[in-house]
């Protein structure tokens with residue numbers, strides 16, 4: 001005669017007792033033996049259903065005011081045992097029965113820590129140990145055991161049970177829920193203790209607020225190891241960190257690709273400028289307002305920052321700066337007199353740090369980056385409660401390997417080194433620019449960058465207009481402006497921008513405002529003067545973060561002295577773009593990486 005199947009066993013241990021009695025009723029109806037921890041057992045008993053305390057199998061009382069209830073081999077061997085002969089023997093030797101169903105939800109740790117002025121001992125008592133162990137053990141053995149961690153699932157579970165058995169698919173679904181429940185629970189615990197125990201600035205940093213002052217609280221943290229930066233002065237805001245962490249990657253990659261000191265000037269999570277330390281000409285020193293900086297000719301880093309800041313001085317106002325190498329006095333001197341929010345670099349000389357920590361009465365943000373820090377390969381962010389995860393964009397861009405697929409002209413010689421360099425600068429800048437983006441570069445620096453436009457031609461126009469503006473600043477009329485004594489640097493930048501962009505005012509009030517900074521008001525550029533001067537701009541390199549969909553981009557680039565274009569292919573109009581480029585004397589290079597960035 002076939003032996004009768006052993007009675008199924010369920011262990012119940014729930015903090016949230018919603019739906020418990022209906023569940024108990026259903027289980028009893030299916031002849032399941034119920035074992036439950038103290039409070040859970042009491043409630044079921046009072047409702048008149050047959051239930052035993054867990055101690056019936058552990059032969060040990062609940063202890064330490066509930067700290068130990070279900071933590072016992074009789075429970076966990078019963079849950080974890082597989083249908084293997086060796087496991088069956090182990091159970092038989094210890095007289096332990098297999099457990100088939102585990103119903104468990106955890107102490108309300110999150111609700112407890114959300115209370116105002118919660119103490120550490122109060123929080124500690126809400127850290128569930130036995131429940132997490134029940135959930136993990138049962139979820140681990142889901143090939144045999146069903147784990148219910150959500151009262152919402154009781155009904156469906158009972159429906160299946162009444163039909164015979166819980167399906168494998170359901171067990172998998174419930175196991176995943178249990179694993180997610182414990183992971184979420186553990187994150188809440190570690191976050192609570194990170195705030196309490198991790199030294200401020202070590203693994204986590206409290207930020208003044210998020211993107212806006214009403215977005216509080218805000219913090220930056222890593223879950224493993226230490227934060228890769230230290231604040232030597234000032235305290236960063238949320239957007240400062242977005243800028244600093246993007247800008248740092250940019251300069252690190254630029255320096256590695258071209259073996260030059262590199263600098264970036266960031267605003268609102270896109271570069272206003274980026275450059276390597278190509279020596280400055282005397283005109284460049286004037287245009288970038290650094291002709292009085294002692295020792296600049298001997299500092300590659302200072303020249304890199306002068307270029308990065310000088311590319312688009314209007315956009316760089318209040319920037320976050322990234323520098324790829326130890327900051328010296330000349331670089332710090334430039335920074336010290338510009339309006340800027342902060343700087344990130346791998347180190348600072350004593351003199352440089354002294355200058356920077358005095359800026360803004362000591363509130364200027366000075367971050368020291370761990371130059372050896374390698375981030376994990378995956379990046380995750382939460383948006384509207386949804387986690388988005390992706391492999392980090394760790395694709396390498398290098399002058400030698402990224403720009404050797406020349407499409408037109410056919411049989412072209414390899415690009416000159418200067419073009420490879422400038423395309424590298426433009427392309428690495430785009431890698432850290434909000435998309436869509438197009439960048440014009442020359443002399444190892446960005447000269448025009450169009451960021452965050454939905455239309456590519458708008459990027460190409462915006463960046464091209466900025467490049468034109470940059471070039472107009474080298475016109476002798478702009479170089480030789482006679483300023484009123486006491487005119488501030490931002491006022492000069494603003495007036496130069498209006499003059500060079502052809503935006504000199506006509507309205508009397510605005511005109512008076514514009515003209516008050518000059519000793520000698522410069523004449524606006526005529527259309528002919530502009531045209532003649534812009535015709536002298538040449539050898540410019542352009543990179544695009546995705547393909548050019550129409551030929552208008554090539555035509556527009558050509559108007560700003562563009563000689564080299566690097567872009568991904570894939571547009572229906574690729575061929576037409578190549579033909580236009582060839583006719584305009586532009587070398588078109590296939591750049592194989594699409595570089596969207598958000």
Ligand SMILES: NC(=O)c1ncn([C@@H]2O[C@H](COP(=O)(O)O)[C@@H](O)[C@H]2O)c1NC=O
Pocket residue numbers: 012013014015016036037038039040041066067068069070071104105106107127128129130131132
């Ligand atoms: N210590 C233990 O062995 C233990 N076993 C289960 N629990 C938790 O105790 C709660 C249920 O307790 P009760 O049945 O006494 O109301 C559940 O949230 C469960 O997750 C435990 N409590 C804390 O770790």
